[in-house]
Amino acid sequence: MAAGLPTAMDRPHFIGIGGAGMSGIAKILAQRGAKVAGSDAKESATAEALRALGATVHIGHAAEHLADDATCVVVSSAIRADNPELSRAAELGIPVVHRSDALASLMEGLRPLAVAGTHGKTTTTSMLAVSLSELGLAPSYAIGGDLDAPGSNALHGDGEIFVAEADESDRSFHKYAPEVAIVLNVELDHHANYASMDEIYESFETFAGRIVPGGTLVISADHEGARELTSRVSGGPRVVTYGEAEDADVRIVSIVPHGLKSEVTVLLDGEELTFTVSVPGRHYAGNAVAALAAGVALGVPAAELARALGAYTGVKRRLQLKGEAAGVQVIDSYAHHPTEMTADLEAMRAGASGRILVVFQPHLFSRTQELGREMGQALSLADASIVLDIYPAREDPIPGVTSELIVDAARVAGAEVTPVHDKADAPTVVAGMAVPGDLVLTMGAGDVTDLGPRILDRLQSK
Missing domain, CATH: 3.90.190.20 (Mur ligase, C-terminal domain)
Structure with missing residues (x-):
């Protein structure tokens, strides 16, 4: 099942099109047939990758870069109010759309899986994108980093699953309505936007509350902040916990390092399952188990997904x-x-x-x-x-x-x-x-x- 192109996104203009989050949305829109344009502060391999898809990418920010027939201007929270292209949009009456709203519109009609947490989002989203693709499920995905080449941070797939990295830094993840959501951990960060842990918890509670009826929250049983969040969302979506804690629903039995790889054994539905994680470290093993639990929640067979997770060999940076x-x-x-x-x-x-x-x-x-x-x-x-x-x-x-x-x-x-x-x-x-x-x-x-x-x-x- 392929999603169509939202009408307001026919001719989008992205300010800061080379950014990790912005370029992914621009790429998917271009692959869906939109006439994509935008600007960025400097030339980059990502800009070239977008041009290869037919996008017009200007270097530098100037009012004349915004075409009069643009149907919307897409911005992130990093774009300052005095940006000349933003000012020109106001003069022309062109709607301004936040990056998160643009991404949310791309998920409509699909089965969204949103990956949130203070750390590990990009890796876990990438693991899911690679493994689901390996299984022939043709997911769409939008990631905060490139997999193996410039511009590989996003793809429009023909399948029904859309995997997205959900950014908490500016509360933009409140815009999504996932069928399955992952929360890897909850810690205080982004101090310009959050003054306390209470504000962080409230923000993640709002995100969890956006899970569609009948959906699932996959959340760590090992991290203190995640356990606190779990206690706060009781009575909401179905909760599946994962980790090394004895009470985890998907329990990590062992993580055995082998050089820069690990062999991970989990207890899932009463049966042990062992698979390889092709990147080093316990935290990456934990990310893989989160991905496994989320895929299973979407109906992907556990043994097949566990095997496919071994195909993930890392993401840039x-x-x-x-x-x-x-x-x-x-x-x-x-x-x-x-x-x-x-x-x-x-x-x-x-x-x-x-x-x-x-x-x-x-x-x-x-x-x-x-x-x-x-x-x-x-x-x-x-x-x-x-x-x-x-x-x-x-x-x-x-x-x-x-x-x-x-x-x-x-x-x-x-x-x-x-x-x-x-x-x-x-x-x-x-x-x-x-x-x-x-x-x-x-x-x-x-x-x-x-x-x-x-x-x-x-x-x-x-």
């Missing part, structure tokens, strides 16, 4: 191997919250034979202000770290908030840490530290990912 030079592996991590940082460092420690060296770039001033101490503590799990200046993304600086907060906390925790204020210097510093057998982890949600190839080049020329 989620412990992605960038290469090896001079006996040193360079791996890229999107981790930017202390919990994510700890999980990725523990996963790398389990599979590494030599030292772990981290190049960490803090993401957002607000996050650093609230969680800088915990970030520093997480870096103590590495053998040595370089800490770059804060990547501001959409935020303006906060007086007194710098990466030195993390450096100081890391040193208090006993970590060996070096501040580097010019990102261009980082490859030389890393190359001077690394020896054969070491593993270098570039870590953060900003442009630290660009350093991987440069570090490899510098290592090669040692």
